Amino acid sequence: xxxxxxxxxxxxxxxxxxxxxxxxxxxxxxxxxxxxxxxxxxxxxxxxxxxxxxxxxxxxxxxxxxxxxxxxxxxxxxxxxxxxxxxxxxxxxxxxxxxxxxxxxxxxxxxxxxxxxxxxxxxxxxxxxxxxxxxxxxxxxxxxxxxxxxxxxxxxxxxxxxxxxxxxxxxxxxxxxxxxxxxxxxxxxxxxxxxxxxxxxxxxxxxxxxx
Amino acid sequence: xxxxxxxxxxxxxxxxxxxxxxxxxxxxxxxxxxxxxxxxxxxxxxxxxxxxxxxxxxxxxxxxxxxxxxxxxxxxxxxxxxxxxxxxxxxxxxxxxxxxxxxxxxxxxxxxxxxxxxxxxxxxxxxxxxxxxxxxxxxxxxxxxxxxxxxxxxxxxxxxxxxxxxxxxxxxxxxxxxxxxxxxxxxxxxxxxxxxxxxxxxxxxxxxxxxxxxxxxxxxxxxxxxxxxxxxxxxxxxxxxxxxxxxxxxxxxxxxxxxxxxxxx
Amino acid sequence: xxxxxxxxxxxxxxxxxxxxxxxxxxxxxxxxxxxxxxxxxxxxxxxxxxxxxxxxxxxxxxxxxxxxxxxxxxxxxxxxxxxxxxxxxxxxxxxxxxxxxxxxxxxxxxxxxxxxxxxxxxxxxxxxxxxxxxxxxxxxxxxxxxxxxxxxxxxxxxxxxxxxxxxxxxxxxxxxxxxxxxxxxxxxxxxxxxxxxxxxxxxxxxxxxxxx
Numbered sequence: 001x002x003x004x005x006x007x008x009x010x011x012x013x014x015x016x017x018x019x020x021x022x023x024x025x026x027x028x029x030x031x032x033x034x035x036x037x038x039x040x041x042x043x044x045x046x047x048x049x050x051x052x053x054x055x056x057x058x059x060x061x062x063x064x065x066x067x068x069x070x071x072x073x074x075x076x077x078x079x080x081x082x083x084x085x086x087x088x089x090x091x092x093x094x095x096x097x098x099x100x101x102x103x104x105x106x107x108x109x110x111x112x113x114x115x116x117x118x119x120x121x122x123x124x125x126x127x128x129x130x131x132x133x134x135x136x137x138x139x140x141x142x143x144x145x146x147x148x149x150x151x152x153x154x155x156x157x158x159x160x161x162x163x164x165x166x167x168x169x170x171x172x173x174x175x176x177x178x179x180x181x182x183x184x185x186x187x188x189x190x191x192x193x194x195x196x197x198x199x200x201x202x203x204x205x206x207x208x209x210x211x
Numbered sequence: 212x213x214x215x216x217x218x219x220x221x222x223x224x225x226x227x228x229x230x231x232x233x234x235x236x237x238x239x240x241x242x243x244x245x246x247x248x249x250x251x252x253x254x255x256x257x258x259x260x261x262x263x264x265x266x267x268x269x270x271x272x273x274x275x276x277x278x279x280x281x282x283x284x285x286x287x288x289x290x291x292x293x294x295x296x297x298x299x300x301x302x303x304x305x306x307x308x309x310x311x312x313x314x315x316x317x318x319x320x321x322x323x324x325x326x327x328x329x330x331x332x333x334x335x336x337x338x339x340x341x342x343x344x345x346x347x348x349x350x351x352x353x354x355x356x357x358x359x360x361x362x363x364x365x366x367x368x369x370x371x372x373x374x375x376x377x378x379x380x381x382x383x384x385x386x387x388x389x390x391x392x393x394x395x396x397x398x399x400x401x402x403x404x405x406x407x408x409x410x411x412x413x414x415x416x417x418x419x420x421x422x423x424x425x426x427x428x429x430x431x432x433x434x435x436x437x438x439x440x441x442x443x444x445x446x447x448x449x450x451x452x453x454x455x456x457x458x459x460x461x462x463x464x465x466x467x468x469x470x471x472x473x474x475x476x
Numbered sequence: 477x478x479x480x481x482x483x484x485x486x487x488x489x490x491x492x493x494x495x496x497x498x499x500x501x502x503x504x505x506x507x508x509x510x511x512x513x514x515x516x517x518x519x520x521x522x523x524x525x526x527x528x529x530x531x532x533x534x535x536x537x538x539x540x541x542x543x544x545x546x547x548x549x550x551x552x553x554x555x556x557x558x559x560x561x562x563x564x565x566x567x568x569x570x571x572x573x574x575x576x577x578x579x580x581x582x583x584x585x586x587x588x589x590x591x592x593x594x595x596x597x598x599x600x601x602x603x604x605x606x607x608x609x610x611x612x613x614x615x616x617x618x619x620x621x622x623x624x625x626x627x628x629x630x631x632x633x634x635x636x637x638x639x640x641x642x643x644x645x646x647x648x649x650x651x652x653x654x655x656x657x658x659x660x661x662x663x664x665x666x667x668x669x670x671x672x673x674x675x676x677x678x679x680x681x682x683x684x685x686x687x688x
Contacts, residue, residue, distance in 0.1 A: 011572045015580040022584025026397075038349050041342035043552035044581040045335035045350060046538050047574050050556030052301070052334060052530040056523050057563050077516045085520040092528035096304070103488055104521060105305055110270050111492030112518035113302070114674060115499045117271035121671030122221045122503050124664060129220055129461045133469045141650050142657035143466075147459055149661025153408070153429050154455035155238040155448060165241065171658055173244070173414060174616040178623020179655030181415045181598050182648075185624075186631050188594035195587040198579065206579045207572040221503050228668070228675040232685050274673025275666055301529040302522075332533050338578075341585045353536040392589030396597065408665035411658070419601055420593065426662070428669040446688075450672035451665065458664055 012201035019199040056085075145171055227457050231449035240448055245414070246433040248423030249403045252377060253283065258291040260376040261369060266298030267386035270305050272407055278431030278444030279405040280306070280381055281313045286438050288316045293365055295375070297330040297351070299339065299386060304332075304355070324363045331355035340389040344372040344398055372398035377422070381405045387413050391420045405430070479687045493681040496674050623651040 004010075018040060024030075025037035063078035071078075091101045134140045151157030152168020197203045256262065264284070268276050287294055294317075296307060307329055311317050321327050330351050333339040342350050347369050353359050360366050368374060372394045380390050380402065387404045394400040401422045404413060408427030417424060425434055428451065431444030480486050498514040534553075542549045555574040562571040602624045606613035629641060630648035637645040679685045 006569045008572075011576045014573065014576040015583070018577055018580030019584035019587075022581060023588050026588035034345075038342065038346050039548070040577075040581060041335075041338055041345075041585070042349050043555070044338045044578050045333060045342060046534065046549070046552035047556045047559065047578055048334035048336070048338070049530050049533050049538075050553075050559050050574075051578075052526045054559060054562060056527060057560065059519070059523060061563060077512050080513070081516040081520040084517060085524050088521060088524035089527050092524060093531060096528060096532075099484070103484065105302075105525065106308075107488035107492045108495060108517060109302065109521040109525065110273070110305060111495045111677075112499065112514060112521070113269065113271040114273055114670065115496045116515075116518060118274070118667070118670035118674050119499065119503055121667035122224060124667045125224045125458070125461070126217045126220050128458055128664075129465050132462050132465065134466050138649055138653045141653040142660065143462060145654045145657025146661040146664070147462065149658050150455045150458055150664060153427075153661065153665045154452045155240050156236070156452040156456055158241065159238055169243065171654070172411060174620060175623075176412075176655040176658035177415055178602070178620040179627045179651040179653075180412045180658075181602060181620070181624050182627035182631070182652070183412075183655065184415050184594050185598045185628065188590040188598075191590050192587050192595075195583040198583050199587075207575050218504060224671070225500075225504065225675065228672045229679060229684075232672075232676050232679050272670070274671075275669045301526045304529070331536060332529050333537075334530070334533065336582070337585050337589065338581050341589065351537060352540050355532070355536070357536060357540075359540070388593070389589070392593040393585075396593045397589070408662040408669070409659065411662045412655070415598065415601070416593075419597060427665050429665065447669060447672050447676070450675070451668055454668040454672065455664065 008204070008207070011207055012204075016199045016201060019195070145176065224454065224457065227453050228450045231453045232446070235446070236449045236452055238448070238452060240429070240432045240436055240445065242433050242437060243426075243430075245417060245424045245426070246430050246437070248418070249283070249379075249425055250286070250423075250434065250437045252401065252403060252422045253286050253290060253292070256287075256290055256292045256376060258293070261293045261295060261365070261374060262287055262377045262379060263369075263375045264294055264296045265378060265380045265386065265390070266296065266300060266303045266306055268306075268381045268383040268407070269300045270302045272383045273306075273309070274447065275407045275427050276381055276383070276405055276431070277309065278428055278442055278447070279425040279434055280310055281442060282431055282434040282438055282440070282444070283379060283405060283425070284310055284314045284317075285440060286434075288314055288320065289438070291326075292376075293368075294321075294327040295330065295365065295369055296327065297333060297343075298381075299333055299336065301332060324358070325365055328363050328365045329355045330366065337385075337389040337393075340386065341393040341397075344393040344400075346371055372400045375400050378402045379405060382410055383407050387416075387421075391416055395420045477687050479683065489677075489681050493678055496678060500674075622647070623654070627651040627655075 021033060021037055021040065025033045060082060063081055066074045066078040067082070069075070088101060088104060091098050096102070132139075132143055134143060148164065148168040148171045151160070151164035152172060157164035157168065194203065198206070253262075264287075284294075298306075300306075317327055331354060333343075333350065335342070339350065347366070348360055351360060351366070354363060354366070375394075378390050378394055378400055380387050382404055383406070387402070387406065387410065390402045395402045402420065403422040403424070404410060405425045406413065406427070408429070410424070411426045413421060413424055425431065428444050428447050431442075432448045435442050435444050480489065495514050495517070498510045501508055502511040538549050538553055542553075555577060558570050559574045560571075561567040562575075602621055606617050609617075626644045626648035628648070629644040630637075630652065632641065632645075635641060676685070680687050
């Protein structure tokens with residue numbers, strides 16, 4: 001029985017049927033398919049919620065092996081990670097308003113989250129100094145357009161010359177629209193092509209392909 | 212010059228950002244067309260209208276989007292618009308707490324369940340947005356606090372996208388595209404975005420599918436000016452001024468050096 | 477606003493600034509155990525919040541309907557639990573079912589939504605004449621249209637970009653660079669806002685600027 005259930009044809013068929021139903025329901029107004037489609041979407045949302053836990057299993061496997069092997073320079077941090085996670089999770093599942101949980105999230109999580117995200121600000125500054133060279137026309141257009149947007153975004157641009165925000169606004173609202181529209185359009189074409197390939201069973205990466 | 216240690220550059224940027232907080236420049240922030248469009252739309256709403264405040268941005272993006280979120284929420288409350296809040300980020304509870312602490316009228320003037328409601332988190336990305344557009348009640352059975360939807364008069368009025376008068380999506384990624392696809396194109400609901408600066412490329416959907424767009428902290432500063440309550444966005448703009456000027460200088464210096472090096476060769 | 481004196485709030489703001497400086501020690505100095513500690517703390521906190529929020533969501537939207545008698549919700553719950561076989565090689569095949577389900581739904585919804593919004597509407601927007609045309613509106617319309625057509629021609633990979641395609645594709649590259657330059661400029665605004673938010677926090681807590 002399990003050898004039948006392992007067959008990839010069943011997986012591909014399930015993907016195709018479910019996806020096809022979503023598309024059919026949108027383009028053809030059939031009441032019965034609308035009800036089934038709504039149920040299926042609800043189920044997909046619930047299954048996706050479970051997916052949040054997958055990262056935790058993987059993380060724990062990695063860090064538990066560090067602790068078992070006493071990996072130099074790492075095992076203590078892994079133990080801290082797992083211990084702190086268990087503490088916060090137990091408290092959070094019991095009562096999210098409890099002072100330890102509430103304090104940790106408002107002060108520790110928020111600070112670390114914004115700080116780690118903000119760290120790339122340093123890197124982009126370093127990259128601007130080291131890498132942005134006017135080597136050819138394309139690079140020149142990129143840098144000039146970027147500079148005009150910088151001077152449009154910062155009010156100091158207007159203080160330097162009144163024309164900067166006007167030019168910057170033109171680049172943002174009109175100049176870049178054609179190119180950005182193309183990227184949007186082409187991305188959509190790619191999405192549809194990849195999607196149809198997935199529904200027809202030609203793309204197998206999502207379930208581990210050749211296994 | 213090209214061999215300068217990166218850490219020197221990082222310290223230069225760090226100090227340059229600190230200076231305008233100590234000695235503010237106070238330059239005025241001009242209002243742009245897209246911010247005004249969002250303002251005008253919210254201004255046109257009233258107590259009979261329902262706005263959806265969708266949080267699709269995490270705590271990590273607060274410096275960019277928090278000023279806009281607070282300013283727009285203050286405007287909605289001033290117009291007495293009914294507000295439904297839900298989101299797609301696991302840390303959004305902290306964001307909602309931040310908004311309610313900065314907009315105390317949500318507790319003092321508004322009645323929870325009748326004037327505003329927080330439905331909680333949903334996984335599923337575009338699937339969730341599409342499902343909500345067709346049937347909100349099939350997806351949400353209770354609000355964030357476990358109160359069944361039958362006991363929440365406001366959410367009883369919102370059965371699908373057609374019952375919402377304006378979607379305000381706080382976005383750091385693709386959710387604006389999902390709302391445009393399934394709520395605006397699919398059901399005709401007006402959609403506006405409170406986005407990080409990188410979302411400015413969504414201007415391709417303006418004005419046909421997008422009411423307007425608040426771009427990053429600049430959008431927040433503009434909106435604060437429009438509602439007459441300056442806040443975090445306005446204060447941050449001084450740091451933005453200095454940092455952007457520094458970028459221009461650094462790129463110019465680097466390229467002057469590059470051209471001179473090439474000429475020598 | 478005065479500097480906070482409540483011990484809970486005060487301890488919180490100082491903890492947040494110390495953690496910020498721990499993270500910035502990596503950038504402004506070098507990688508140290510102090511940075512690694514902050515990094516691992518963040519990972520554990522974000523994993524914990526995912527679990528708690530996922531449980532709360534399932535309680536409201538899946539367990540509650542089951543407690544009210546709607547047993548059909550057992551199906552997605554079982555499928556969701558089957559996802560947890562993914563990390564285990566021997567039983568990994570079981571997780572393909574819920575994955576197939578999610579991928580099918582997500583793909584179908586993405587396709588149906590993008591056709592109209594991102595393909596049809598974009599073409600319509602490109603060819604729609606300006607409503608109250610001034611000379612500048614005509615210029616903008618023609619510029620956008622030419623930019624759209626030439627940058628789309630750049631993505632023709634089935635023919636070499638020579639002959640009749642040479643000039644349009646070259647122009648298309650310039651238009652794409654114009655768009656990407658604009659994106660780069662906005663990225664800088666984003667990164668600088670993020671950074672200035674943390675710098676402000678540090679200055680406030682150290683009392684260098686007033687608390688607000």
